[in-house]
Amino acid sequence: MRIVVASTPDAVAAEAARLVLDRVRQRPDLVLGLATGLTMVPFYRALLVRKAREHVSFDGLRIFALDEYRGGRPEQPGSCRGFLERHVLQQLDVPSGQIHLLDGLAPDAEAECARYEELMARTGGIDVQILGIGGNGHIGFNEPGSSLESRTRLAPLSQATRQANARQWGGDPQAVPSEALTMGIGTILSARTCLLLAFGAGKAAAVQSAIEGPVTASVPASALQRHSDTVFLLDEEAAARLSRRE
Numbered sequence: 001m002r003i004v005v006a007s008t009p010d011a012v013a014a015e016a017a018r019l020v021l022d023r024v025r026q027r028p029d030l031v032l033g034l035a036t037g038l039t040m041v042p043f044y045r046a047l048l049v050r051k052a053r054e055h056v057s058f059d060g061l062r063i064f065a066l067d068e069y070r071g072g073r074p075e076q077p078g079s080c081r082g083f084l085e086r087h088v089l090q091q092l093d094v095p096s097g098q099i100h101l102l103d104g105l106a107p108d109a110e111a112e113c114a115r116y117e118e119l120m121a122r123t124g125g126i127d128v129q130i131l132g133i134g135g136n137g138h139i140g141f142n143e144p145g146s147s148l149e150s151r152t153r154l155a156p157l158s159q160a161t162r163q164a165n166a167r168q169w170g171g172d173p174q175a176v177p178s179e180a181l182t183m184g185i186g187t188i189l190s191a192r193t194c195l196l197l198a199f200g201a202g203k204a205a206a207v208q209s210a211i212e213g214p215v216t217a218s219v220p221a222s223a224l225q226r227h228s229d230t231v232f233l234l235d236e237e238a239a240a241r242l243s244r245r246e
């Protein structure tokens with residue numbers, strides 16, 4: 001595991017964008033897993049700016065979204081699909097047939113998750129998975145207690161996560177769906193490279209437990225300690241509790 005600390009969220013985002021663009025240049029048909037959450041806003045901004053400046057084409061890329069709220073309609077600003085479309089997908093030259101999203105409205109969630117796992121496998125697996133982290137240590141929508149071997153599935157959301165994500169649902173935690181379809185922790189660990197971004201003091205405790213604590217289902221992000229190519233990209237505040245930075 002590698003730790004990169006930069007002074008501001010924008011500096012972290014720029015470094016993450018640089019890493020992704022390097023990989024796309026090496027492999028124009030890269031399979032990229034994308035996350036949602038406010039942490040991703042500066043990252044997608046930096047990615048789009050650098051991509052334009054450096055004339056990198058994304059038309060060979062394959063994209064998979066990390067998760068989706070159960071019942072989240074695309075036109076709802078809080079839905080992962082809506083978020084990704086607004087912040088990155090609409091501005092990217094990835095053909096729509098190469099963009100894969102979880103359908104939070106699928107009548108059979110289990111079948112939808114199985115379809116997604118199979119599609120990822122057929123595509124050759126995720127090359128680079130972008131991740132944020134919840135204040136409680138969740139990755140994707142794998143809340144504390146999720147199996148470290150879990151695959152894409154329907155999972156319950158904790159009150160803490162519904163509270164934290166309420167700002168994208170008009171401020172009301174009760175308006176946030178209580179379940180989500182999410183790549184599992186095992187699915188995430190199957191990605192060849194994981195890039196986890198975290199900003200702000202509110203993430204410092206989760207980041208410290210994930211990196212320096214035991215590998216435990218109570219802190220889903222700690223599973224990344226078992227992954228051979230993970231980079232934590234942190235601003236100073238998110239890194240504040242770490243006793244080592246390399």
Ligand code: GLP
Pocket residue numbers: 035036037038039040066067131132133134135138139140141161165
């Ligand atoms: C959601 C997403 C996670 C993300 C987390 C952090 O719960 N499912 O993938 O890491 O939010 O969100 P934020 O970046 O807004 O703090």
